[in-house]
Amino acid sequence: MALFQYNFPTRIQFGAGAIRLLPSALREAGKSRPLIVTDRGLAPLAPVTGSDALLRAEGLSPRVFSGIWGNPVASQVTAGVAAFREHNADSVVGLGGGAAIDVAKAIMLMIHHPGDLFDYEDEKPGARAIDREIPYFISVPTTAGTGSEVGRSTVISDDTTHVKKIIFSPRLLAQRVLLDPELTLGLPASITAATGMDALTHLVESYLARGFQPLCDGIALEGVRLVARGLEPSVAFARRIEAGESALTGDPAHLEARGQMLNAATMGGVAFQKGLGVTHSLAHALSTVCDLHHGLANGIAIPYAMEFNERAVPDRLADLARAAGAERPDARGFIAWLENLRRAIGIPHTLREAGVRDEHLPRLVSIAVSDACHPYNPCPVTEADFQALFRRALG
Numbered sequence: 030m031a032l033f034q035y036n037f038p039t040r041i042q043f044g045a046g047a048i049r050l051l052p053s054a055l056r057e058a059g060k061s062r063p064l065i066v067t068d069r070g071l072a073p074l075a076p077v078t079g080s081d082a083l084l085r086a087e088g089l090s091p092r093v094f095s096g097i098w099g100n101p102v103a104s105q106v107t108a109g110v111a112a113f114r115e116h117n118a119d120s121v122v123g124l125g126g127g128a129a130i131d132v133a134k135a136i137m138l139m140i141h142h143p144g145d146l147f148d149y150e151d152e153k154p155g156a157r158a159i160d161r162e163i164p165y166f167i168s169v170p171t172t173a174g175t176g177s178e179v180g181r182s183t184v185i186s187d188d189t190t191h192v193k194k195i196i197f198s199p200r201l202l203a204q205r206v207l208l209d210p211e212l213t214l215g216l217p218a219s220i221t222a223a224t225g226m227d228a229l230t231h232l233v234e235s236y237l238a239r240g241f242q243p244l245c246d247g248i249a250l251e252g253v254r255l256v257a258r259g260l261e262p263s264v265a266f267a268r269r270i271e272a273g274e275s276a277l278t279g280d281p282a283h284l285e286a287r288g289q290m291l292n293a294a295t296m297g298g299v300a301f302q303k304g305l306g307v308t309h310s311l312a313h314a315l316s317t318v319c320d321l322h323h324g325l326a327n328g329i330a331i332p333y334a335m336e337f338n339e340r341a342v343p344d345r346l347a348d349l350a351r352a353a354g355a356e357r358p359d360a361r362g363f364i365a366w367l368e369n370l371r372r373a374i375g376i377p378h379t380l381r382e383a384g385v386r387d388e389h390l391p392r393l394v395s396i397a398v399s400d401a402c403h404p405y406n407p408c409p410v411t412e413a414d415f416q417a418l419f420r421r422a423l424g
Contacts, residue, residue: 077093097128127174193317254353307402
């Protein structure tokens with residue numbers, strides 16, 4: 030696989046082995062002491078240990094901060110800021126899934142901005158301005174899901190309430206993105222499936238979101254086409270590798286599928302600047318109340334959300350059906366395609382299968398109603414609608 034470069038607007042370099050560009054990317058910016066921000070599960074594995082060794086072999090002085098797990102919270106950001114200062118770092122490399130990259134953005138925000146992290150919460154009355162220096166930032170995703178590597182926001186939860194807070198600024202964009210599908214080849218099937226459904230949900234909801242944004246619409250449709258080609262094969266390869274066929278890790282077809290998903294996830298991160306919708310409000314509540322993985326929550330919820338949206342945007346759902354190559358090129362065909370894809374990659378059909386219970390409903394509805402995503406949904410979503418949606422998804 031060749032290396033490619035494209036800007037949107039961040040400079041993106043894609044292809045097998047793109048991670049080997051990391052030392053030169055830092056040197057070009059005059060940086061030599063990066064803080065590598067990752068999660069504790071990934072820290073002992075090759076993507077992190079290899080990157081650390083690569084930088085040291087090139088004469089740079091990295092430090093790894095791996096104090097991230099689960100849905101990221103503010104205390105992890107505080108610990109990362111302390112690590113940055115202890116290392117006398119001059120740059121940040123966010124290496125990992127969406128949680129690691131989101132925490133990396135929040136760390137670099139707080140290096141030169143005073144006060145509390147949530148003083149900068151988006152649309153908060155009296156929020157502080159993000160107007161100071163931001164350290165040089167490179168993002169390197171190791172999952173194909175959130176698209177955070179090209180995003181202008183970070184989502185961090187309050188440690189006590191677990192409510193997700195969004196901090197937004199174009200200044201949070203990475204200066205360089207390295208998309209290396211080789212870094213995703215070892216992902217377990219379950220994580221491949223959940224993160225892939227996250228990427229798909231971003232693409233679908235951005236295409237359906239209210240407003241006129243033809244650039245995002247075009248990117249979203251092409252991203253859905255890539256997911257339709259790449260997600261099921263990526264999960265199938267991961268399952269076979271887990272079953273002992275380790276030689277398949279280097280299969281060119283596996284690398285191609287992973288590359289399709291990595292680009293689709295990045296495209297979702299670009300497209301959803303247009304807005305998201307009801308699926309994400311359902312998923313944010315599920316992550317807050319039940320600590321459900323965000324991609325898994327999206328994957329379970331999306332067909333129910335699309336059934337709800339069908340009355341408002343049947344033509345747009347038909348567009349998505351055609352992009353996905355569904356058997357029927359209409360709204361019902363797209364919903365059926367979603368359900369078939371979920372079944373093929375092992376995403377549960379109902380929330381109850383994922384541990385959600387009836388007693389969770391009141392708080393789920395309360396949090397979903399107050400979420401910032403559903404106002405962009407193509408049709409209004411009331412408290413009663415959320416109640417019905419959660420009940421339908423519970424099964």
